[in-house]
Amino acid sequence: MDHKEQFISYLRDIRRYSARTVAIYEDALKRFEEHKGSLSAEVFTISDIREYEAFMMESLKPRTVHQQLSALSSYCRFLVQEGVLKDNPVKRVRRPKKEKRLPEFYKKESMDAYFKASEHAEGEDELALLLSAGPGSKLGVELYERRLRRLIISILGTTGIRRAELISLEKKHFSRERLTLTVHGKGDKMREIPILPSLCQEICLYLDAAKAMGVESERLLATLKGRPLYPVYVDRAVKTELGDGFGITGKVSPHVLRHTLATELLEEGADLNAIKQMLGHSSLAATQVYTHNTVARLKKVYDTAHPRAQKSNKDD
Numbered sequence: 206m207d208h209k210e211q212f213i214s215y216l217r218d219i220r221r222y223s224a225r226t227v228a229i230y231e232d233a234l235k236r237f238e239e240h241k242g243s244l245s246a247e248v249f250t251i252s253d254i255r256e257y258e259a260f261m262m263e264s265l266k267p268r269t270v271h272q273q274l275s276a277l278s279s280y281c282r283f284l285v286q287e288g289v290l291k292d293n294p295v296k297r298v299r300r301p302k303k304e305k306r307l308p309e310f311y312k313k314e315s316m317d318a319y320f321k322a323s324e325h326a327e328g329e330d331e332l333a334l335l336l337s338a339g340p341g342s343k344l345g346v347e348l349y350e351r352r353l354r355r356l357i358i359s360i361l362g363t364t365g366i367r368r369a370e371l372i373s374l375e376k377k378h379f380s381r382e383r384l385t386l387t388v389h390g391k392g393d394k395m396r397e398i399p400i401l402p403s404l405c406q407e408i409c410l411y412l413d414a415a416k417a418m419g420v421e422s423e424r425l426l427a428t429l430k431g432r433p434l435y436p437v438y439v440d441r442a443v444k445t446e447l448g449d450g451f452g453i454t455g456k457v458s459p460h461v462l463r464h465t466l467a468t469e470l471l472e473e474g475a476d477l478n479a480i481k482q483m484l485g486h487s488s489l490a491a492t493q494v495y496t497h498n499t500v501a502r503l504k505k506v507y508d509t510a511h512p513r514a515q516k517s518n519k520d521d
Contacts, residue, residue, distance in 0.1 A: 241253065353411065444457050
């Protein structure tokens with residue numbers, strides 16, 4: 206096994222990184238190897254890294270260049286530990302300045318409108334209709350899938366968990382008595398987060414629907430065939446439910462629902478550390494990015510409502 210394979214194995218089996226994160230590291234190493242023709246110690250010099258950075262800047266955004274260099278830096282640290290390199294050359298190369306990008310989020314009014322318009326899909330009346338239709342009926346299938354899509358939005362929108370965390374939820378992770386979900390997060394870390402009584406009720410009714418449709422799975426959410434959800438399925442569910450109407454514009458994705466909850470909690474006065482714990486962030490810096498949205502909103506309100514600002518606008 207060469208050093209590259211050892212490194213990838215280390216990320217996957219020791220660090221327990223997600224498949225997506227491991228793929229990003231693999232891609233970064235592949236790009237560098239294709240450019241330099243090798244991953245030997247000889248190509249990991251300061252001049253080589255600077256030349257490669259300049260090459261990437263011709264076609265990639267600064268944020269992507271940062272990501273690629275971070276992956277190379279991790280690989281070099283690994284090589285240092287293995288005694289292949291004396292130091293990490295990437296650490297000594299100045300990286301390009303990243304453009305600031307505020308997290309996108311949906312307006313509270315838009316989410317309220319969605320939940321009101323779709324509340325029939327999670328209620329007892331449609332469950333009774335599903336039970337009477339039976340597992341082999343077209344109507345039963347339609348009602349189950351609609352209930353599942355709505356629950357995907359409900360969990361993502363009210364807990365802020367990641368798409369991968371949603372997919373990995375098992376029935377044993379749901380506590381009706383404690384009103385909690387136990388989430389398997391990044392770095393193989395588990396965290397317990399509270400859920401609303403309304404979400405608890407929606408999950409219970411969904412599980413009744415799944416049982417009636419003959420869905421057998423250890424996962425909390427599953428397809429009609431009892432298979433675990435997968436990233437594309439979740440993405441499609443979110444786009445189906447939110448992609449048309451409710452005043453929602455811009456990107457429609459599971460991660461925007463996470464941003465939306467974080468922004469709402471912050472605006473309602475929630476403690477930043479509490480939000481950090483709920484979202485499963487490894488550092489407070491990752492949570493603080495949401496403060497930029499609230500400051501931007503505050504500035505807009507200030508410019509519109511402040512007496513002196515209004516006077517200045519009239520003078521103009």
